[in-house]
Each structure stands twice: as structure tokens, then as C-alpha cells.
Amino acid sequence: MNTTRKISAIVPAAGVGFRMNSQIPKQYIKIGSLTILEHTLTKLINHPQIDSVVVVINPNDELFNTLTIARHPKIKVTYGGATRADSVLAGLTLLDANDWALVHDAARPCVAMEDISRLITTVINTQRGGILATRISDTIKQAYPDDDNQIAKSLDRSYLWAAATPQLFNVAELTSCLQQALQNHVAITDEASAIEYCGGHPLLVECRRDNIKITRPEDVALATFYLTEHNLER
Incomplete structure (x- = not known):
């Protein structure tokens, strides 16, 4: 088993975040004293198994x-495109085809280091791509497609x-699947959906529920609380 391939993080940060009602992305x-992106990047550059971070x-x-x-010497920068898939593809061009690409949302600053480690260990040991995810605990309702909210x-x-x-995921596999999905105008909401489009079945690795994505204004207060709690746990 080849475990010597590098792991590079890609952080798509080209969005503007309209739902935040903010003057800035x-x-x-x-x-606190750092931007959301700085909190996120600090986690990634401090992880001992991550060799570089492409923003x-x-x-x-x-x-x-x-x-x-x-x-920071671990940081590389490139420019993104119109969609998340375009931006991730731009980041992938800076990586070796045989390496691993660890794609992480810029607006998920609360991810736990131990969850990143668990994902890496699972993927390296199985040589299969995987994602962090949480089990659904709420009752989920499906609405009718007529937009009547019934x-x-x-x-x-x-x-x-x-x-x-x-x-x-493996850089070459993810690159190929994203390209195929874009060429066929398939909606790609995350990297796993591109792999699924190509017939793959990524692994689910359970993570903490406080790994939230900051999307709306009220999420900032929640992320502030979680980041404070993480610091107290150290």
C-alpha cells in the first residue's frame, strides 16, 4: 500500500456569500481578532498530515x-471560477495527479483536528475517497415539487x-469526475457528488456536529461559541 503520497488541502474561497447580508464576502x-477564513486556514496549516494549502x-x-x-509558507493561491466545481478544479491544477486533495469549505472554521485525522486515516487505510458527515437526527420532510410547501x-x-x-479524494480521480460532470452540465454541490456521478461510492466518516458551515448571520454567533469551546478543550 502506498501511503507516501502528499495530502494538500484546497479551500474554495471565491464566493461572495449573498445570504450573509454583508458588505464583504x-x-x-x-x-474575534481573525477572519473566518483565517480560523479555517489555521486549522489546516497546523495539521501535521497536510503538506500544503491551496486557497x-x-x-x-x-x-x-x-x-x-x-x-505562510504552506499557503498557495490561485483564482477560482463561476462555480465551486470550477474553483476546485483550479486548485487541483496545482497538485500532483497521484496525490490526495482534501477539499474544505472556507466557512467551516470549527472543524475538529481529530476529525480531519480520522478522515485521513480512513481514506489512506482503505485507499478509497471519503467525506466527513453527520447522521441526521431530525425528522426529514419531503415537500411536493409545486413550491406550495406541503x-x-x-x-x-x-x-x-x-x-x-x-x-x-485522489487528485486525478476528482479532476476527471469534476470535468465530466461540468461537461455534461450536471449540478455538483460537493466533491462527493462528482465522484458519485462517475459511479464511485465515497466513504462516510462521522464527525462532530459543531462542524457547521457559516451561511447565515445567526451562524456567526454559533461559530464564535464553538471556537471558544474548542480553545478551552485544548
Whole structure:
């Protein structure tokens, strides 16, 4: 088994985050003295198994280079495209085809280091791609497609998971699957969905529920609480 391949993180950070009602992209909102993006990148560059971190920014981004972390030796920067898939593909071009790409949302600063380690260990040991995810505990309702917000049925949550990040895949495989999906105009919401489109079955690795994605204004207060708790746990 080859376990010597490098692991490089890709952080797509080219979005503008319209749902945050902010004057700046959500990744640049501050929690304490650091931006959300800095909190996220600090986790990744401090993980001992991650060799480098590729940050994919918007071509019009004038904020990233003002951050101290932008000059960290592990950090590489490139420009993203119109969609997440385009941005991840841009990051993949900087990596060796035989290596592993660990894709992580810029707006998930609360990911636990031990969960990243568990994902890496699982993928390396099985040589199969995988993602962090949480089991669904809520009752899930499916609505009718007529946009009337009427319940069509309840879904069996026994087999339902909420996908999170990081998601870890071989660079060549992920590149090929993203390219195929884009060429065929398939909607790609995360990296696992590209692998699934090509017939793959990524592994689910359970993570902590506080690995939230900051999407709306109220999420900032929750992330602030979780980050404070993480610091107290150390």
C-alpha cells in the first residue's frame, strides 16, 4: 500500500456569500481578532498530515493578500471560477495527479483536528475517497415539487447523512469526475457528488456536529461559541 503520497488541502474561497447580508464576502467576517477564513486556514496549516494549502480566491479579491496568513509558507493561491466545481478544479491544477486533495469549505472554521485525522486515516487505510458527515437526527420532510410547501412524505432517517467537509479524494480521480460532470452540465454541490456521478461510492466518516458551515448571520454567533469551546478543550 502506498501511503507516501502528499495530502494538500484546497479551500474554495471565491464566493461572495449573498445570504450573509454583508458588505464583504462572508469568509472575511471577523470572529474575534481573525477572519473566518483565517480560523479555517489555521486549522489546516497546523495539521501535521497536510503538506500544503491551496486557497482559491475570486479574481477581484483585494482582501486576501492583506491577511498575515497569506504569507505562510504552506499557503498557495490561485483564482477560482463561476462555480465551486470550477474553483476546485483550479486548485487541483496545482497538485500532483497521484496525490490526495482534501477539499474544505472556507466557512467551516470549527472543524475538529481529530476529525480531519480520522478522515485521513480512513481514506489512506482503505485507499478509497471519503467525506466527513453527520447522521441526521431530525425528522426529514419531503415537500411536493409545486413550491406550495406541503409535506409529501417523511423520509427514513436511518440511512440519511448530512455531508460536511473536508472531503478527501485522489487528485486525478476528482479532476476527471469534476470535468465530466461540468461537461455534461450536471449540478455538483460537493466533491462527493462528482465522484458519485462517475459511479464511485465515497466513504462516510462521522464527525462532530459543531462542524457547521457559516451561511447565515445567526451562524456567526454559533461559530464564535464553538471556537471558544474548542480553545478551552485544548
